Amino acid sequence: MATRHGIDWDKAQALYVAEREAFVARMPRSRELSAAAGGHLLFGVPLHWMNDWSTPCSLYVAAAQGARFQDVDGHDYVDFCLGDTGAMFGHSPKPVAEAIARQAQRGLTAMLPSEDGVWVAQELARRFGLPYWQFALSASDANRFAIRWARAVTGRSKVLVFNGCYHGTVDDVFVDLVDGRPQTRDSLLGQVYDLTQHTRSVEFNDLAALEGALQDGQVACLLAEPAMTNIGMVLPQPGFWPAAQALCRRYGTLLLIDETHTISSGPGGYTRAHGLQPDLFVLGKPVAGGVPCAVYGFSAEVARRAEEAKRNAPPGHSGIGTTLTANLLAMAAMRANLAEVMTDEAYLYMFALAERLAAGLRRVIDEQGLPWCVTRVGARTEFQFTPTPPQNGSEADKVLDSELEHIVHLFLLNRGLLITPFHNMMLVCPDTTTADVDRLVAAFAAFVAAVR
Incomplete structure (x- = not known):
């Protein structure tokens, strides 16, 4: 068995293939738009970073409000990426x-x-x-x-x-x-x-x-x-x-x-x-x-x-x-x-939710014996593929694993949960609920169980 960061790498790769197939099957309109975009958009997207997601084709957004968005194929998501902080206080606050x-x-x-x-x-x-x-x-x-x-x-x-x-x-x-x-x-x-x-x-x-x-x-x-x-x-x-x-x-x-x-x-x-x-x-x-x-x-x-x-x-x-x-x-x-x-009250609410998220992720990691850690900065939470938090950029760079990140991210996305594509960062906003956080922790636990 090939292991990587404490997981069965063969299982992880097989899971990724299955998740990609599931995504493609669920996204006919996103596939159509991705094909059309290739004719006039460089790299097929308005900003080439939009190709950094784990998806086989671009995921097209139809509407976003609060902590949620809907894609053009009618699927609903809880958003823990929030525009990589651009929508940190929710999409389109009233x-x-x-x-x-x-x-x-x-x-x-x-x-x-x-x-x-x-x-x-x-x-x-x-x-x-x-x-x-x-x-x-x-x-x-x-x-x-x-x-x-x-x-x-x-x-x-x-x-x-x-x-x-x-x-x-x-x-x-x-x-x-x-x-x-x-x-x-x-x-x-x-x-x-x-x-x-x-x-x-x-x-x-x-x-x-x-x-x-x-x-x-x-x-x-x-x-x-x-x-x-x-x-x-x-x-x-x-x-x-x-x-x-x-x-x-x-x-x-x-x-x-x-x-x-x-x-x-x-x-x-x-x-x-x-x-x-x-x-x-x-x-x-x-x-x-x-x-x-x-x-x-x-x-x-x-x-x-x-x-x-x-x-x-x-x-x-x-x-x-x-x-x-x-x-x-x-x-x-x-x-x-x-x-x-962007009020004091909003931050207090977000801090409590982020701590609940961090505690839930740590619980799964500890129960499964993974050599991973969780770090939180206020409303921002991240899990990293190392048992102890890195102390500088070089240490952090050594534990990055974009292949594993993409597998985790696509698994979560197919279950209606979006986290940031570049590493394993998650944000909560004033519209995020306790149930949303618990759902993310449960999906994270399901992923770990599938690749242990």
């Missing part, structure tokens, strides 16, 4: 949908400010503790813009990231450690210069390596998630962030915290929940309830230096921002989401 409908009759974009922008900035300052804000259409753009401001105010060119980080599609961050040495990621398409000229990479939780990268005084900013989320979740060790912040201050490096995923930690993100004090702060995906939008904030000192840098620069385009930034529709959606959806 206050957001109503705000969008109202604003759609009053203007979509004008490249002029609205009253909503003032309210939103005040609310962001209250929640996250940074007094000044700007906007973007995605966290990728917000990170790009924040990096530009960091370089402008420090006069330094280099950026530091943690190995295996997630910061959207910002070119500067695609630097991996290979045998301990930084190199531009092999999969980065169209990259024509060596990113390591201006980007450094060290392991998360390694304070000695962090200091080594900062001590020459050339790093403009450390761009980091407070807990890593995209290579399998990696949590900070006790005391890591207080020490890391002190090192940034000592060497004059700005701390840029990206909470696009770790906003699952609470209404003020991991930053407020754990007392971080960033110089710059980015939040994207769910902040406008699913409408494309992102925000980035500045400490008072960095804001002063940023305004000074702009005033002292030659006249002309700063290279920061886009025409649709802070459009009227996005600002209205963000105000509704922050005021009525």
Whole structure:
């Protein structure tokens, strides 16, 4: 018997074949649309990432509401992916949908400010503790813009990231450690210069390596998630962030915290929940309830230096921002989401559900004797194919197994349960129910029983 991560690999492969056949048989309309899409969409999908799912053809959505969606073949699903965080507070929350409908009759974009922008900035300052804000259409753009401001105010060119980080599609961050040495990621398409000229990479939780990268005084900013989320979740060790912040201050490096995923930690993100004090702060995906939008904030000192840098620069385009930034529709959606959806009460509810999910997954893993673990960051939960949680990106990368992930994901999908395709991440939202969580745990147990 061939074993892999504690399961019978022959059984797992046979199960995958059966699940693919079952999916194809149930999805005639999705098959038709996938075939038609091949004629005019590159790779047959609007975004090539949409091919990363475990399905034999694309799964086409007909409608989504709350914690559920329906496909074009009439099947219903409980959604624990939630747009990979973009719909973290549920699909089309009622206050957001109503705000969008109202604003759609009053203007979509004008490249002029609205009253909503003032309210939103005040609310962001209250929640996250940074007094000044700007906007973007995605966290990728917000990170790009924040990096530009960091370089402008420090006069330094280099950026530091943690190995295996997630910061959207910002070119500067695609630097991996290979045998301990930084190199531009092999999969980065169209990259024509060596990113390591201006980007450094060290392991998360390694304070000695962090200091080594900062001590020459050339790093403009450390761009980091407070807990890593995209290579399998990696949590900070006790005391890591207080020490890391002190090192940034000592060497004059700005701390840029990206909470696009770790906003699952609470209404003020991991930053407020754990007392971080960033110089710059980015939040994207769910902040406008699913409408494309992102925000980035500045400490008072960095804001002063940023305004000074702009005033002292030659006249002309700063290279920061886009025409649709802070459009009227996005600002209205963000105000509704922050005021009525992304509330303290919603988070408390989601935390309880996520803990129930994590406990249920751990119970199955323990009962079956699997060498797997479960990690939770607020409303975000993940199981990993290792008995102990990884401490850095390299450790997390070694236990990733995309083939096994696809088998698990397709098994769950065929039972009306969707989790994130890229690894084993699950989110709950204010519309998720206890019964939904118990159903996912039961299906997970059925999968394990089928491959032990």
